Amino acid sequence: MPYVNIRVAGTLTREQKQQIATELTDTLERVANKPKSYTYISFDELPDENWAVAGKLLGSGD
Amino acid sequence: MPYVNIRVAGTLTREQKQQIATELTDTLERVANKPKSYTYISFDELPDENWAVAGKLLGSGD
Amino acid sequence: MPYVNIRVAGTLTREQKQQIATELTDTLERVANKPKSYTYISFDELPDENWAVAGKLLGSGD
Amino acid sequence: MPYVNIRVAGTLTREQKQQIATELTDTLERVANKPKSYTYISFDELPDENWAVAGKLLGSGD
Amino acid sequence: MPYVNIRVAGTLTREQKQQIATELTDTLERVANKPKSYTYISFDELPDENWAVAGKLLGSGD
Amino acid sequence: MPYVNIRVAGTLTREQKQQIATELTDTLERVANKPKSYTYISFDELPDENWAVAGKLLGSGD
Numbered sequence: 001m002p003y004v005n006i007r008v009a010g011t012l013t014r015e016q017k018q019q020i021a022t023e024l025t026d027t028l029e030r031v032a033n034k035p036k037s038y039t040y041i042s043f044d045e046l047p048d049e050n051w052a053v054a055g056k057l058l059g060s061g062d
Numbered sequence: 063m064p065y066v067n068i069r070v071a072g073t074l075t076r077e078q079k080q081q082i083a084t085e086l087t088d089t090l091e092r093v094a095n096k097p098k099s100y101t102y103i104s105f106d107e108l109p110d111e112n113w114a115v116a117g118k119l120l121g122s123g124d
Numbered sequence: 125m126p127y128v129n130i131r132v133a134g135t136l137t138r139e140q141k142q143q144i145a146t147e148l149t150d151t152l153e154r155v156a157n158k159p160k161s162y163t164y165i166s167f168d169e170l171p172d173e174n175w176a177v178a179g180k181l182l183g184s185g186d
Numbered sequence: 187m188p189y190v191n192i193r194v195a196g197t198l199t200r201e202q203k204q205q206i207a208t209e210l211t212d213t214l215e216r217v218a219n220k221p222k223s224y225t226y227i228s229f230d231e232l233p234d235e236n237w238a239v240a241g242k243l244l245g246s247g248d
Numbered sequence: 249m250p251y252v253n254i255r256v257a258g259t260l261t262r263e264q265k266q267q268i269a270t271e272l273t274d275t276l277e278r279v280a281n282k283p284k285s286y287t288y289i290s291f292d293e294l295p296d297e298n299w300a301v302a303g304k305l306l307g308s309g310d
Numbered sequence: 311m312p313y314v315n316i317r318v319a320g321t322l323t324r325e326q327k328q329q330i331a332t333e334l335t336d337t338l339e340r341v342a343n344k345p346k347s348y349t350y351i352s353f354d355e356l357p358d359e360n361w362a363v364a365g366k367l368l369g370s371g372d
Contacts, residue, residue, distance in 0.1 A: 001319045001361055001368075003251050003288055007104060008312045012342055014235050018243050019341045025241035027333040032326050034318070040251055040288060041238040042193060044106075044230075049076050051311055052103040055087035057080050058311075063175055063182075064132045065313050065350055069228060071125045074156055081155045089147045094132070094140050102313055102350060106230075111200050113125055114227040117211035119204050120125075127189050127226055131352060138297050142305050149303035164189055164226060165300040166255060168292075168354075173324050176351040179335035181328050187257045187299055187306075194250045198280055205279045213271045218264050220256070237249055244249075262359050266367050273365035289362040290317060292354075 002034050007044040009051040009058050017043055064096050069106040071113040071120050079105055126158050131168040133175040133182050141167055188220050193230040195237040195244050203229055250282050255292040257299040257306050265291055312344050317354040319361040319368050327353055 004024060012020075021041050028034040048059035066086060074082075083103050090096040110121035128148060136144075145165050152158040172183035190210060198206075207227050214220040234245035252272060260268075269289050276282040296307035314334060322330075331351050338344040358369035 001288060001290075001317065001363070003290070003317045005315045005317075006312060007314070008342070008344070014243065016342050017235060017238070018246075020337055021238035021243060022241050023337040023341070024334055025238070027330055027337075031329045031333070032318070032322055037240045039238075039240065040249060042232055042249075042251070043236040044232075045236070046104055046106075049079060050105040050107070052079070052083035052087070052101075053311070054099045054101065055084050057076065057083060060080075063177070063350060063352075064130060065352065066131070067129045069125065069127045069129075070156070070158070078156050082151055085151045085155070086148055089144055089151075093143045093147070094136055096132070102311060104311075104313070108228055108230075111203060112229040112231070114203070114207035114211070114225075115125070116223045116225065117208050119200065119207060122204075125226060125228075127228070138305065141297060141300070142308075145300035145305060146303050149300070161302045163300075163302065164187060166187075166189070166294055167298040168294075169298070170352055170354075173327060174353040174355070176327070176331035176335070176349075178347040178349065179332050181324065181331060184328075187255065187301070189255045191253045192250060193252070194280070194282070202280050206275055209275045209279070210272055213268055213275075217267045217271070218256070218260055239249070262367065265359060265362070266370075269362035269367060270365050273362070285364045287362075287364065290356055291360040292356075293360070 002028055002039050004041045005044065006041065007046065009046050009048050011045045012043065064090055064101050066103045067106065068103065069108065071108050071110050073107045074105065126152055126163050128165045129168065130165065131170065133170050133172050135169045136167065188214055188225050190225070190227045191230065192227065193232060195232050195234050197231045198229065250276055250287050252289045253292065254289065255294060257294050257296050259293045260291065312338055312349050314351045315354065316351065317356065319356050319358050321355045322353065
């Protein structure tokens with residue numbers, strides 16, 4: 001541990017995922033004393049239509 | 063918040079996801095006083111073989 | 125299946141949880157043809173300080 | 187219940203998923219008295235680049 | 249990885265959790281070639297009233 | 311969205327949680343163009359005995 005799950009609508013590039021993983025792992029070490037080697041991060045990239053905010057699917061166009 | 067994750071085996075149509083999101087967001091506002099704009103809902107649609115009940119993968123045919 | 129996880133900041137009364145479970149289970153049956161007996165719902169009630177929106181913990185007072 | 191979510195990087199064969207489901211469902215019955223029919227297990231198979239350990243995406247080659 | 253989340257209603261003893269962790273970690277190594285040191289398992293023990301099956305909270309008495 | 315769930319064994323202080331939320335929300339805006347107001351972060355702080363690594367519960371003393 002820690003285990004972090006990051007869920008977004010749409011996709012991220014490999015470079016974006018690598019940069020987020022680098023910064024978040026650093027944050028958890030610096031702020032919470034979690035050794036970098038312990039941190040697992042998973043990314044879930046969901047289609048827009050699998051995410052709803054305020055009762056509307058994203059990309060609804062209305 | 064709230065954040066709701068709905069996981070099903072198989073797929074849902076866009077219309078089914080929209081209807082579920084509409085009704086659930088309404089339920090959370092009406093029953094629990096959560097403003098609609100706060101509610102996030104994500105849907106995960108899993109292949110049958112990624113779901114087991116009673117120790118058997120769905121679609122096992124036995 | 126389906127499995128639904130509902131996460132809120134703060135607490136819900138037993139009556140609120142029962143009403144949400146009743147309505148959501150009904151929605152999933154009516155809209156998505158999921159038999160009521162298949163639906164599992166879990167509720168996670170988090171302390172305000174374990175939830176951040178826009179980079180601020182809830183209940184921050186600022 | 188119980189509900190178990192198993193997340194791996196890469197893929198599992200159908201046979202691997204079936205065997206894991208069989209053994210885990212048996213473990214939960216034998217060790218924790220959970221009837222087999224109650225146990226739901228879901229598998230999430232993530233691309234290597236959606237998983238980071240120690241701040242590096244899997245399959246980074248460095 | 250793998251990361252496994254086990255959610256139950258009610259509590260498990262420390263011995264039950266240790267036994268489940270031992271067996272599941274062994275299963276993942278033997279069946280799916282996941283080195284034991286890679287496997288993280290977390291347990292969430294929920295109050296009965298935070299779990300609904302078939303639209304009824306557990307422990308409803310009806 | 312995004313929705314991020316951070317799970318740790320043990321507890322974090324309010325200040326640690328606030329700092330992690332600040333930095334991660336900033337990272338997601340800067341790296342992935344996610345407006346700060348869209349980002350939800352939840353923290354789950356688990357007892358040591360609810361977390362296993364390599365088949366052993368944390369705090370096992372062996």
